[in-house]
Amino acid sequence: MRSLLEELCHGNMRPDVIRIANDPEYLQMSQNISEVMEAWKKKHTEDEFTELEALLDLYAQAHSMELTSTFTYGFRLGAGIMIEVLTGKEELAKKLCTFSEVQSL
Known part of the structure; x- marks a missing residue:
């Protein structure tokens, strides 16, 4: 197992792209966003x-x-x-x- 510094050096630590995918509230919010975007797409030009x-x-x-x-x-x-x-x-x-x-x- 690499140290934190090695992980950072190799680009494996990216707090800006890590998702909170296991959070049920986050998953529900993502689903809601997708549904609203799809509704907008159908309603508008x-x-x-x-x-x-x-x-x-x-x-x-x-x-x-x-x-x-x-x-x-x-x-x-x-x-x-x-x-x-x-x-x-x-x-x-x-x-x-x-x-x-x-x-x-």
């Missing part, structure tokens, strides 16, 4: 549906950016907490707030 898909693609891109920023901040915060716990230096959490990603949240 091809051009209107294409516009909807373009809007949803833009939303997905923005959401991905938000997830990346949140993940990055959370990872830094967790690492900072661990460093503070292990070193006893409590000023590190305050320094986290100077990162540019945090200011954009």
